[in-house]
Amino acid sequence: MSTTRADERTPLLDDDGGGGGGGRSNGEPSQETTLSTLPSPSASKSTTRQVAPDLLRGVLMILMALDHTSVSLGAYPHGTGTHSEEASVPVTQWSAPLPFAMRSSTHMVAPGFSLLMGMGIAYFIESRSRQGWTVTRQLRHIAVRTLAILLVNYASVGVSMATWTGKFLVVPNIILVALALDYLFVGVLYVLHVAYVEPWLKRTFSRRQGRCEADEDDESAVASLGEGSSSTLVTVAVDAFLVLLAGVTLSANILTSAHHGVCPATQGHAHDHISAATSDAPTIWLLAGGHTFQAAAAASSSRPSSPPEVCQHPGKLLYNFLFQQVTCLDQGILSGFPPVGWLSFVIFGVAYGRWLLASRKRNISAQSINASLAVVFALLFVSTRLGQWGNTSTHCLSTPDQLAQKAGSNPYLASWRSFAYIVKYPPDAAFAFATLAGNFILLALFDVALSTGPSLIKKSLQNPSNILLAYGVQPLFFYGAHFWVLMTVQAILLYSGLAKRNAEGRPEVGLGWVFLAGYATVLGVMWPLCVAFGRFKRRQGGDSVWKFL
Numbered sequence: 134m135s136t137t138r139a140d141e142r143t144p145l146l147d148d149d150g151g152g153g154g155g156g157r158s159n160g161e162p163s164q165e166t167t168l169s170t171l172p173s174p175s176a177s178k179s180t181t182r183q184v185a186p187d188l189l190r191g192v193l194m195i196l197m198a199l200d201h202t203s204v205s206l207g208a209y210p211h212g213t214g215t216h217s218e219e220a221s222v223p224v225t226q227w228s229a230p231l232p233f234a235m236r237s238s239t240h241m242v243a244p245g246f247s248l249l250m251g252m253g254i255a256y257f258i259e260s261r262s263r264q265g266w267t268v269t270r271q272l273r274h275i276a277v278r279t280l281a282i283l284l285v286n287y288a289s290v291g292v293s294m295a296t297w298t299g300k301f302l303v304v305p306n307i308i309l310v311a312l313a314l315d316y317l318f319v320g321v322l323y324v325l326h327v328a329y330v331e332p333w334l335k336r337t338f339s340r341r342q343g344r345c346e347a348d349e350d351d352e353s354a355v356a357s358l359g360e361g362s363s364s365t366l367v368t369v370a371v372d373a374f375l376v377l378l379a380g381v382t383l384s385a386n387i388l389t390s391a392h393h394g395v396c397p398a399t400q401g402h403a404h405d406h407i408s409a410a411t412s413d414a415p416t417i418w419l420l421a422g423g424h425t426f427q428a429a430a431a432a433s434s435s436r437p438s439s440p441p442e443v444c445q446h447p448g449k450l451l452y453n454f455l456f457q458q459v460t461c462l463d464q465g466i467l468s469g470f471p472p473v474g475w476l477s478f479v480i481f482g483v484a485y486g487r488w489l490l491a492s493r494k495r496n497i498s499a500q501s502i503n504a505s506l507a508v509v510f511a512l513l514f515v516s517t518r519l520g521q522w523g524n525t526s527t528h529c530l531s532t533p534d535q536l537a538q539k540a541g542s543n544p545y546l547a548s549w550r551s552f553a554y555i556v557k558y559p560p561d562a563a564f565a566f567a568t569l570a571g572n573f574i575l576l577a578l579f580d581v582a583l584s585t586g587p588s589l590i591k592k593s594l595q596n597p598s599n600i601l602l603a604y605g606v607q608p609l610f611f612y613g614a615h616f617w618v619l620m621t622v623q624a625i626l627l628y629s630g631l632a633k634r635n636a637e638g639r640p641e642v643g644l645g646w647v648f649l650a651g652y653a654t655v656l657g658v659m660w661p662l663c664v665a666f667g668r669f670k671r672r673q674g675g676d677s678v679w680k681f682l
Contacts, residue, residue, distance in 0.1 A: 205622075488502055
């Protein structure tokens with residue numbers, strides 16, 4: 134039987150494959166969340182792409198645009214706590230209920246991106262290994278995709294940051310730089326693990342059990358171990374190690390935070406505590422961010438926002454870049470998302486992808502896996518509230534809700550906003566559990582709709598032109614392009630007088646019809662753009678650089 138050469142357009146999943154959420158046969162170029170065997174011209178069944186992860190990405194894009202539009206137009210004081218969502222920073226006042234709920238919903242975005250990126254690594258390497266890609270080719274693919282992510286970041290975030298700060302930034306990091314580095318790190322290690330480490334472990338355990346007497350270079354003997362108990366044991370051990378490693382890297386966020394996530398009793402109000410990142414420097418609401426960054430932007434002040442001993446010491450600067458937020462404009466660095474801070478989500482995503490792949494052989498539905506993980510993470514989050522563990526806001530809640538409590542009461546149970554408050558910079562365990570629970574709930578719901586829902590809903594969700602798939606299949610393109618749309622909308626509103634600048638020079642429209650119109654415009658423009666870009670990609674060659682977007 135003849136086979137075709139696998140390239141960047143080769144679909145990754147057969148229509149009976151796992152991964153959850155049904156499939157569609159629309160010719161869409163594959164992303165790294167699907168799986169297939171090597172296609173054959175004589176194959177009777179069509180290759181498909183799993184829909185649920187794309188639908189989730191589409192939801193995440195909508196939430197991301199909500200967050201960025203609220204920042205660029207000044208819809209409300211950004212953050213669930215009006216001063217900060219940072220570790221070890223006191224919270225003295227909540228945002229109003231609607232802004233609090235809006236901001237909280239957008240917390241799912243970065244963890245969802247990271248989770249699906251890790252899942253994609255597992256799917257991609259499994260697929261391309263089956264198709265005969267060499268280790269070198271897989272590593273080259275990962276390197277090129279990393280560069281593509283960084284280029285999109287510079288073309289979008291870099292431009293908008295330069296507009297606000299008046300400086301070209303070498304490291305304009307509002308999540309994409311962190312994700313690119315995490316993708317490169319995890320991707321390279323996992324390629325090497327799948328190619329060398331895991332096969333060696335299976336051979337070693339098999340010999341010890343007396344199940345294989347063949348020489349270690351006997352590939353046919355190694356292949357025969359796939360269903361053996363040694364192979365299963367190694368697979369389970371690797372999965373457990375990945376989960377443990379994700380937990381360790383998540384714990385590092387707490388251990389490396391100021392005071393290990395505890396607010397000392399001597400600290401005063403939040404506005405007195407905000408670190409050197411806020412003192413002696415005006416606030417710049419970066420269009421790209423979804424977070425308030427403090428920068429020494431005034432012409433009269435050249436003092437960097439991070440302490441000079443950090444910005445001027447290469448070792449300390451690297452450490453803070455990896456683990457904390459850094460604002461060193463003189464060094465061209467403005468980083469709100471430390472790569473190590475988000476590494477745990479990518480690593481867990483690899484484990485999640487492995488579970489989905491294994492579930493195909495065991496007739497376990499992705500719906501069951503997603504629903505189970507949603508319940509587990511929801512319970513873990515509740516335990517962080519009741520047991521007051523896994524938080525980097527310990528002794529930090531001092532809002533009127535807490536002041537009305539009796540001494541010694543659990544501050545997280547003072548109100549619904551106290552219960553829902555989580556720290557994002559860097560993400561603590563409570564943040565990880567809450568946001569992963571939300572992502573897995575959505576994945577499970579999409580699975581249910583695609584597997585047991587009415588045919589009309591199934592067809593609608595699988596239509597490649599529906600808004601969720603249009604955004605979700607082109608996530609990197611959406612990310613880069615929506616900044617330019619946002620800047621255009623902001624300029625139009627300011628020029629027309631519909632948006633006014635406040636005393637600090639930022640647009641401020643509030644949560645009225647102007648904000649809603651601006652948000653709807655961003656989504657409305659991006660919808661046909663994403664559909665058109667998808668069609669453009671399908672016309673490109675298999676090794677086209679456009680495939681990486």
